[in-house]
Amino acid sequence: xxxxxxxxxxxxxxxxxxxxxTHMKMTKEVGTFIVNGAECExxxxxxxxxMRDKTYELIKGMEIIAGNLKADRVVLGLxxxxxxxxxxxxxxxxxxxSRVELFLMENFYPAGDxxxxxxxxxxxxxxxxxxxxxxxxxxxxxxxxxxxxEAIEEKPVTKKYVSVLGEVNNPIMLEVPIGxxxxxCIKRAGGTKIKNYAIIEGGPMMGKIVHKEELAEKxxxxxxxxxxxxxxxxxxxxxxxRPVAHILNESRAACIQCRMCTDMCPRYLIGHKxxxxxxxxxxxxxxxxxxxxxxxxxxxECNVCELFACPMGISPKSTNTYLKGVFREKGVRYTGDKxxxxxxxxxxxxxxxxxxxxxxxxxxxxxxxxxxxxxxxKADKVRIFLSQHIGKPxxxxxxxxxxxxxxxxxxxxxxxxxxxxxxxxxxxVVSKIEKLYIEIDGMV
Numbered sequence: 001x002x003x004x005x006x007x008x009x010x011x012x013x014x015x016x017x018x019x020x021x022t023h024m025k026m027t028k029e030v031g032t033f034i035v036n037g038a039e040c041e042x043x044x045x046x047x048x049x050x051m052r053d054k055t056y057e058l059i060k061g062m063e064i065i066a067g068n069l070k071a072d073r074v075v076l077g078l079x080x081x082x083x084x085x086x087x088x089x090x091x092x093x094x095x096x097x098s099r100v101e102l103f104l105m106e107n108f109y110p111a112g113d114x115x116x117x118x119x120x121x122x123x124x125x126x127x128x129x130x131x132x133x134x135x136x137x138x139x140x141x142x143x144x145x146x147x148x149x150e151a152i153e154e155k156p157v158t159k160k161y162v163s164v165l166g167e168v169n170n171p172i173m174l175e176v177p178i179g180x181x182x183x184x185c186i187k188r189a190g191g192t193k194i195k196n197y198a199i200i201e202g203g204p205m206m207g208k209i210v211h212k213e214e215l216a217e218k219x220x221x222x223x224x225x226x227x228x229x230x231x232x233x234x235x236x237x238x239x240x241x242r243p244v245a246h247i248l249n250e251s252r253a254a255c256i257q258c259r260m261c262t263d264m265c266p267r268y269l270i271g272h273k274x275x276x277x278x279x280x281x282x283x284x285x286x287x288x289x290x291x292x293x294x295x296x297x298x299x300x301e302c303n304v305c306e307l308f309a310c311p312m313g314i315s316p317k318s319t320n321t322y323l324k325g326v327f328r329e330k331g332v333r334y335t336g337d338k339x340x341x342x343x344x345x346x347x348x349x350x351x352x353x354x355x356x357x358x359x360x361x362x363x364x365x366x367x368x369x370x371x372x373x374x375x376x377x378k379a380d381k382v383r384i385f386l387s388q389h390i391g392k393p394x395x396x397x398x399x400x401x402x403x404x405x406x407x408x409x410x411x412x413x414x415x416x417x418x419x420x421x422x423x424x425x426x427x428x429v430v431s432k433i434e435k436l437y438i439e440i441d442g443m444v
Contacts, residue, residue: 003068003152009409010151011222011421015143015160016040016047017114019223019389021420022144026068031136033071034121035062035145037078037085038105040112041203042358045163045371046225047142049173051078051085053374054146055092061149062100069138073101076142077117080104108351109205110266110302114139119270125341128272128298129334143225156407158425160220163371164189166229167197171369177406177425179382179440182210182218185227188377192229198237200228204361205303209240219437221388222420228366235362239307242315244322250314252284261305261316264350267298271341274298276305276316283319296323297334308352308360382425385437386411391418396438402430410438 001009008023016036035058039047051058058076066074078085086102093100103121105111115126117139124135132139140148147157160178162185165171169190176185182199186192199215200207202225210218211232230237261276268274274295282292299320306317327333358367387393394411404410404424413419428442 001154003064005415006151006154007148008415009421010147010154010156011409011423012144012147012151012157013222013389013420014141015147015223016112016141016225017223019221019420021389021391021418022140022148023420024418025140026065026138028133028138029070030133030138031071032073032075032122032138033062033066033069034117034132034137034139035076035142036112036114036117036139037076037082037142038112038117039079040110041205041207042109042354042361043165043228043363043366044203044226045165045173046161048082048085049161049163049374050142050146051082052088055088056096057146057149058142059089059092059096059098059100061145063098064152065140065145065148071138074099075101075103075121077103077105077121079107079111081107106351107354109304109354109357111351113266113300113302115270115300116266119343125270125272125343127338127340128267128274128336130338135340156409156421156423157222158407158423160222160224161374162220162224163226164229165226165369165371166366167193167231168229169193170372172372173374174377175374176220176377177379177382178220178222178388178423179384179425180220180377180379181216181381181383182220182227183215184377184379185220186229188375194231196232197229198232198234200226200230200236202226204228204236204363205307206301209237219383219385221385223388236307239315242318244318247315247318248283248322251280251319254312254314255280255284256312257281258311260309260311263346264304264309264352266302266304267300269344269347269350271343272298273336273341276320279323280314280316280319283323293323294327294332294334294336296320297327297332298336299324304352308357379426380443381428381431381439381441383437383439384410384422384425386422387419387436388422389420391420393436394419394422396433398430398433398438400430400433404428404430404440
């Protein structure tokens with residue numbers, strides 16, 4: 001079996017972001033293969049754990065992928081402050097006589113953003129609206145690379161590492177079957193300290209909000225990395241949930257055109273023509289300047305403008321997100337400058353220190369939470385979603401009442417389709433098949 005077939009069969013997707021199907025990503029030869037170990041968001045711990053605990057698999061996986069890509073340079077980007085991880089990685093690189101190099105970054109946000117990492121490692125900015133291939137590079141997440149290594153060993157993606165922290169009694173790192181209910185993860189973390197809470201699935205800057213009443217419907221997917229439990233009236237929760245109409249009215253009434261949102265925007269600083277203050281002005285003044293409004297299409301939604309930069313507490317990112325939806329409905333795509341841009345000369349002075357960001361978000365009490373050692377959670381029942389990735393949902397291969405075993409393919413996409421295969425994560429019986437998911441009961 002060749003490399004791409006093995007990755008396709010195993011259902012590997014990007015483990016740290018939107019879930020790009022990996023077998024569709026690694027079809028071109030490139031000069032530089034980059035692995036992202038910088039944990040873009042504050043409070044996240046999974047990649048650090050994997051770099052310590054799965055070091056051999058990570059380095060060997062990087063070499064396998066780099067060989068397939070014919071890459072001349074193989075780089076793992078991580079933060080200088082990760083002392084234990086750097087030591088373990090360096091020792092393993094020497095032991096394996098590997099050509100992997102470590103690129104050490106400062107502790108700023110968003111160091112782990114794909115385009116920021118490409119700029120820092122290669123010296124080239126990806127064109128606005130472009131991808132790393134445009135500058136002869138491919139980027140993968142630490143977890144993705146380890147899954148690729150296991151795919152070569154014919155082990156499909158059935159497990160996920162998830163950290164559970166915040167307002168829980170025992171902040172914890174868990175290894176769970178794909179499809180494990182969020183409720184079970186929180187229980188294993190000792191339950192919540194507070195009664196009225198909400199959950200951020202992912203990081204505090206770009207993660208999604210899940211409320212208590214939604215918990216019963218939520219389960220771990222291939223891209224889940226963290227569950228952060230916060231008071232339901234916490235600043236971050238409230239800011240993420242403001243109604244669109246309120247956000248747009250604020251844009252019209254409160255934007256003072258200070259341009260801090262633009263001056264601090266990570267994409268603007270690597271040379272993209274994204275000027276949130278101009279977008280806000282066009283929205284506020286009712287200007288029909290589509291060229292300016294279309295700049296919203298290249299917003300990466302990192303939330304720097306909204307949760308850190310704006311002195312008025314208004315919402316440039318949410319305005320951009322709203323405009324993206326409007327343009328998407330019209331079938332409009334970004335058609336701006338595709339040339340490789342030059343970075344802003346002030347970029348190095350406008351990187352946001354994570355400690356300062358954590359303080360601004362009122363998350364300092366959780367920043368140094370000690371995460372207990374890894375624990376394995378064995379789920380009795382799983383809900384496995386058919387779409388855990390960008391692209392086409394997988395099509396079920398099983399029916400209700402079928403007995404399945406861990407690792408069995410239960411839903412698939414075609415080899416040349418944009419999507420990923422799905423596998424049973426526990427032994428059991430298929431108890432329910434719905435439009436969005438397959439449930440497996442392991443107690444039967």
